[in-house]
Amino acid sequence: MKEFHCGSLVPGCDWHTRHEEEAEVMRRSVEHMREAHGESTIRETMVEAIRSRIANSQKAA
Numbered sequence: 001m002k003e004f005h006c007g008s009l010v011p012g013c014d015w016h017t018r019h020e021e022e023a024e025v026m027r028r029s030v031e032h033m034r035e036a037h038g039e040s041t042i043r044e045t046m047v048e049a050i051r052s053r054i055a056n057s058q059k060a061a
């Protein structure tokens with residue numbers, strides 16, 4: 001399982017998501033950035049910032 005905590009990128013945000021596929025975590029995260037943080041244009045730097053913060057879920061083991 002992969003997970004992403006938005007708070008690691010946007011301090012104070014407690015949104016997070018978890019999924020088997022990193023691509024799905026990525027998709028949901030981008031959607032969250034659009035809807036919750038008003039990022040109408042998701043730049044490559046934003047994608048990279050999210051990707052670098054996607055971690056293996058500790059509950060997977």
Ligand SMILES: [Zn+2]
Nearest residue numbers: 006010013015
């Ligand atoms: Zn957020």
